[in-house]
Amino acid sequence: MDRKEILSELKKVLAPYTESKEMLAGINEETDLIKDLKINSANLVDIIIDAEAQYNIEIDFDAAEKMYNVGNCIDVISEKINKTA
Amino acid sequence: MGNRVVITGLGIVSPNGLNIPDFLHAIQNGISGIRFVPEYEDLKFNCQVSGMPEFEWEQLRNYITETSLYGLKGKGIAYGIKAALDAWTDAGNEIVSEDTLWETGCVFGSSVADTDVIKNAITRVDARESKKLGSRVVEQIMNSGVTAYISGRLGLGNKIINNSAACATGTQSILMGYEYIKFGMAKRMVVGSCEYVDRYVFGGFDSMRVLSRKFNNEPERASRPMSASAGGFVPGSGAGALILEDLEFALARGAKIYGELKGGSTNSGGQKNGGSMTAPGPEGVIRCIKEAIADANISADEIDLVSGHLTATIADKLEIQNWVKALGRSGDDFPMVNSLKSMVGHSLSAAGSIETVAAVLQLKHNFIHPNLNLEDPIPEILDIIGANNLPTTKVEKVINTVAKANFGFGDVNSCLIISKYNNN
Numbered sequence: 001m002d003r004k005e006i007l008s009e010l011k012k013v014l015a016p017y018t019e020s021k022e023m024l025a026g027i028n029e030e031t032d033l034i035k036d037l038k039i040n041s042a043n044l045v046d047i048i049i050d051a052e053a054q055y056n057i058e059i060d061f062d063a064a065e066k067m068y069n070v071g072n073c074i075d076v077i078s079e080k081i082n083k084t085a
Numbered sequence: 086m087g088n089r090v091v092i093t094g095l096g097i098v099s100p101n102g103l104n105i106p107d108f109l110h111a112i113q114n115g116i117s118g119i120r121f122v123p124e125y126e127d128l129k130f131n132c133q134v135s136g137m138p139e140f141e142w143e144q145l146r147n148y149i150t151e152t153s154l155y156g157l158k159g160k161g162i163a164y165g166i167k168a169a170l171d172a173w174t175d176a177g178n179e180i181v182s183e184d185t186l187w188e189t190g191c192v193f194g195s196s197v198a199d200t201d202v203i204k205n206a207i208t209r210v211d212a213r214e215s216k217k218l219g220s221r222v223v224e225q226i227m228n229s230g231v232t233a234y235i236s237g238r239l240g241l242g243n244k245i246i247n248n249s250a251a252c253a254t255g256t257q258s259i260l261m262g263y264e265y266i267k268f269g270m271a272k273r274m275v276v277g278s279c280e281y282v283d284r285y286v287f288g289g290f291d292s293m294r295v296l297s298r299k300f301n302n303e304p305e306r307a308s309r310p311m312s313a314s315a316g317g318f319v320p321g322s323g324a325g326a327l328i329l330e331d332l333e334f335a336l337a338r339g340a341k342i343y344g345e346l347k348g349g350s351t352n353s354g355g356q357k358n359g360g361s362m363t364a365p366g367p368e369g370v371i372r373c374i375k376e377a378i379a380d381a382n383i384s385a386d387e388i389d390l391v392s393g394h395l396t397a398t399i400a401d402k403l404e405i406q407n408w409v410k411a412l413g414r415s416g417d418d419f420p421m422v423n424s425l426k427s428m429v430g431h432s433l434s435a436a437g438s439i440e441t442v443a444a445v446l447q448l449k450h451n452f453i454h455p456n457l458n459l460e461d462p463i464p465e466i467l468d469i470i471g472a473n474n475l476p477t478t479k480v481e482k483v484i485n486t487v488a489k490a491n492f493g494f495g496d497v498n499s500c501l502i503i504s505k506y507n508n509n
Contacts, residue, residue, distance in 0.1 A: 016155040042220040046156070049219050 029071030087267035093340040094176025094328030096168035100136030112454040117305040132296035134304040136321030136430035156221040159199035164324035165231035165279035172326040190243030194254035194278035196434040251493030255437020260349040277326030280435035309458040310395040310424035318396040321430030325438030348381030349501040360496035373498035374411035381502035385412040390487040395424035419470040427457035437491040453480040
């Protein structure tokens with residue numbers, strides 16, 4: 001799965017947690033989850049839980065702390081996917 | 086004396102109506118919300134009927150944000166949000182304000198936090214999957230969940246309080262809001278209570294043998310307050326909410342006024358002299374009603390309607406005896422009396438606020454709703470207040486003052502006196 005494919009899947013994972021649907025449609029690797037998508041910081045754990053289920057991976061605490069923008073999320077997810085594969 | 090307190094908004098989630106117009110129609114026409122529940126037969130409950138609102142999650146879509154609705158699983162909280170926000174808009178307010186409303190607070194009651202949510206937490210944790218619980222569990226298993234959702238949505242900045250006093254919760258919440266305004270601590274309060282009776286709470290009551298079990302095949306006949314053939318209450322679920330305002334505050338914004346909350350009282354018999362964990366002591370009940378009348382600065386003779394607690398257990402007879410002593414009225418001189426539970430069952434913490442909404446509607450629209458299933462009143466009740474005060478069909482009558490009381494486990498009593506608003 002390349003970064004573009006992961007980004008497209010990530011949109012579906014983020015969708016329930018943001019009211020900014022237009023912003024979500026146009027996200028890129030620089031998009032900040034809290035500042036740009038206005039996601040409640042408490043919901044970041046829900047996004048991690050959903051991403052774990054979506055990609056069948058495990059995201060540990062250290063990796064989770066890096067997931068504050070779309071690019072970081074893709075970094076963590078692609079690294080874990082490649083480890084599993 | 087303190088500030089005068091008026092009622093400017095109503096909201097309801099009831100087994101026989103999900104909004105005020107439908108609920109008004111239902112209580113005017115004696116429409117029952119009690120239904121047979123196949124699951125309860127499967128669970129081998131003695132009582133297999135209940136009053137459950139026809140609520141669907143989709144109905145909350147325009148009430149809270151999509152992100153907030155996603156992940157909300159607690160039905161009691163959901164009922165509370167709907168009733169409170171309906172009351173807020175009924176009072177002529179916008180749901181979203183830019184700034185914190187420092188003059189407005191919330192007292193909302195509940196009994197147990199939603200056990201469906203708790204069950205999910207227990208199951209996950211015991212399976213060593215606590216990691217998968219996510220961020221939305223704590224806010225829904227905390228008792229103050231419902232007030233947190235309501236106050237956050239409306240931006241309320243005054244006192245935000247969740248209270249719990251079993252079946253006296255609803256009237257007690259309303260009374261607390263009233264006192265904050267009366268004594269100048271708030272200008273406006275969102276008050277009410279909610280309850281979602283799930284299978285676990287239901288099972289607890291069923292095991293106490295205090296529920297109706299002889300009318301499982303005729304659900305609408307199962308809730309029979311004051312009836313000689315009553316054999317226990319029918320659990321119900323729902324929420325009721327009111328907007329209380331300082332009179333001057335309400336007049337200044339040109340609010341419509343349903344009525345004036347003139348006074349009230351809450352106390353306990355201390356579980357002595359006939360009072361216990363499960364039964365209200367007569368002395369405490371009588372004092373509570375008398376104190377409410379004194380607080381309202383009215384005479385007991387002015388009461389046109391008693392909206393009783395009257396659950397359809399053996400306590401009904403004793404309750405009427407207590408009212409007779411507290412009001413000093415009997416026979417044809419006793420006011421008309423009714424029990425909303427004959428239509429919707431007993432929704433525990435929510436009962437007081439749902440019944441107060443019904444009381445305010447009767448006051449506003451000048452009628453007394455029927456007591457369903459009262460074809461055979463308890464003889465001892467007939468002996469002391471007569472048959473004329475137990476209407477079985479709607480009575481059209483000018484209602485100037487209504488007394489509303491509830492009595493809860495722990496021997497806690499709560500009574501409100503509500504009158505038409507007079508500009509004098």
